[in-house]
Amino acid sequence: MRNTERRPRGIGDLWIRLIILVLAALLLIALQISGNLRPVQSAVTQLASPAQLSATGVTASIADFFASLLQLRTLQQDAAELSARNAQMQAEINTLLEVETENEQLRSMLNFAQSRPRLELRGAQIVARVIGEESTNFLDSILIDLGRVHGIEVGMPVVTDRGLVGRISDVTDTASKILLLTDPSSSASALLSISRLNGVVSGSPGGELIMDFIPQGPTFEEGETVLTSGLGGRFPKGIVIGTVTRIDSQPNAVFQRAVVEPSVDFGSLELVLVITNFDPNEVLPDFDLQPAAVLTGTAVITGTDTVTTTVAPAGEAP
Secondary structure, X not given: OOOOOOOOOOHHHHXXXXXXXXXXXXXXXXXXHHOOOHHXXXXXXXXXXXXXXXXXXXXXXXHHHHHHHHHHHHHHHHHHHHHHHHHHHHHHHHHHHHHHHHHHHHHHHHHHHHHOOOOOEEEEEEEXXXXXXXXXXXXXXXXXXXXXXXXXXXXXXXXXXXXXXXXXXXXXXXXXXXXXXXXXXXXXXEEEOOOOOEEEEEEOOOOOEEEEEEEXXXXXXXOOEEEEOOHHHOOOOOXXXXXXXXXXXXXXXXXXXXXXXXXXXXXXXXXXXXXXXXXXXXXXXXXXXXXXXXXXXXXXXXXXXXXXXXXXXXXXXX
């Protein structure tokens, strides 16, 4: 049998191998110096270039991949920070817009108060809107954050800078209920600003304002402003109620009627003013308008509102 065991190499074999390596190294150095090794280097370079280029491309792709992952993570973090900052800035903008809106409302309220220096006004904020139903009618009212401890009493008129809102119908120590003018049980003596015709404005189940008991005969037009007349002692004179949008005049009817668009947006009330010192005998300035007729004659009583019904043209006796 053949002996497959390896024999230990001797020191002489090692020296022979070392001498061969040294001679080969010296030969390569000599060829390099003499320039005879360049063809061999070129051939080796040509053979190794494709593999080297491939390895370089793979290495670059891997490096780009990891760099892209790192950049993507950084971009995601930046996007999250920008999103959070944008949300914070949007919240601040909304807060500033709300403050600006409230300041504008307060400025309008202040201007209204300054135009009526003889009226004591208390500003109130709407805290709730109450829409309830009773067996006989619908109630449309709102709650404000002023009550008996603030000097609020039942019957006090409530307004905004846009016009008449209603009157206080119920009071607790810290809150009050306002019966809106649009409620069917609410009414106010009214005056047409140009034709100077009197009537009574009341609410309706449909939410419209109806001006009734307008004397038959004298004419008026759509677009006239409707004001409180001050008759009946329920509201001060000259508070804007709304604008006539439709006229209902029947030839054989005793009175004319008109549909009035409220000047106050009852659906978006936020701040109101309560008139705390209204004196029914107070004479407030009229609008600077030329009356079309002098109103005289008998009176029709509706609730607590007194409305003149007989009209005589200027210069004639009633």
